[in-house]
Amino acid sequence: xxxxxxxxxxxxxxxxxxxxxxxxxxxxxxxxxxxxxxxxxxxxxxxxxxxxxxxxxxxxxxxxxxxxxxxxxxxxxxxxxxxxxxxxxxxxxxxxxxxxxxxxxxxxxxxxxxxxxxxxxxxxxxxxxxxxxxxxxxxxxxxxxxxxxxxxxxxxxxxxxxxxxxxxxxxxxxxxxxx
Numbered sequence: 068x069x070x071x072x073x074x075x076x077x078x079x080x081x082x083x084x085x086x087x088x089x090x091x092x093x094x095x096x097x098x099x100x101x102x103x104x105x106x107x108x109x110x111x112x113x114x115x116x117x118x119x120x121x122x123x124x125x126x127x128x129x130x131x132x133x134x135x136x137x138x139x140x141x142x143x144x145x146x147x148x149x150x151x152x153x154x155x156x157x158x159x160x161x162x163x164x165x166x167x168x169x170x171x172x173x174x175x176x177x178x179x180x181x182x183x184x185x186x187x188x189x190x191x192x193x194x195x196x197x198x199x200x201x202x203x204x205x206x207x208x209x210x211x212x213x214x215x216x217x218x219x220x221x222x223x224x225x226x227x228x229x230x231x232x233x234x235x236x237x238x239x240x241x242x243x244x245x246x
Contacts, residue, residue, distance in 0.1 A: 070106065070109070071098060071102055071103065071106035072106050072109065072110050074096075076096055077106075080092060080096055080103070083095075084107065089103055089104060138161070138163050138167055138171075139171060141161040141162065141163055142157070142161055142163070142167070142168065142171045144161070145157055145160055145161055148160075149168070149171070149172055149177050150172065150177045150178050150179065150180055151180060151182075152180055152182075153180050154168040154169055154172065154179070154180065155168075201220065201243055201244075202218050202219065202220055202243070202244040203218070203219060203220070203221075203240060203241070203242065203243055203244065204216050204217070204218055204240075204241040204242055204243075204244055205217045205218075205219060205222065205225045205238055205239065205240055205241060206237075206238070206239045206240075206241050207225070207229055207235060207237075207238050208235070208236045208237040208238075208239075209232065209233045209234060209235060209236060210233065210234040210235075210236050211233060211234065212232075212233050216241065217229060218244060222238065222240070225238065226238070
């Protein structure tokens, strides 16, 4: 296939590129939208972003702030939440990195969230003991809390007893308890 910029209709496409979306141009000229985008880049003729190219929630001001090849469109969809919830929550919802959210916020002069943060429970579980099969000691390491030793007759019971005690990083068997 010939490069699009050598086609007879190419000058008309260039004339319409700022008034129609890539999808509309592709339908009109019977080619792939990606091929049009690539051809425009090859001839160094950047298509202006139109409202049709943005997510429905985005407005005219967003078009100016949007950058080619960025993940901004994922964040524009959540723009009403940015700055009102922690960046890590926005990153999780948008499927982008925390740094991407922080950069987007900075570029668009959106202040950081300054409200309360969710805190993980610091309660330690009660020791689970049993005399049936013998009691074992288990060392449990939490992400944001000191390690602790839990007594239980099985790993399953130990895990059940610590389920809501915070983010568990590691559980190690220490040994049998004499007694």
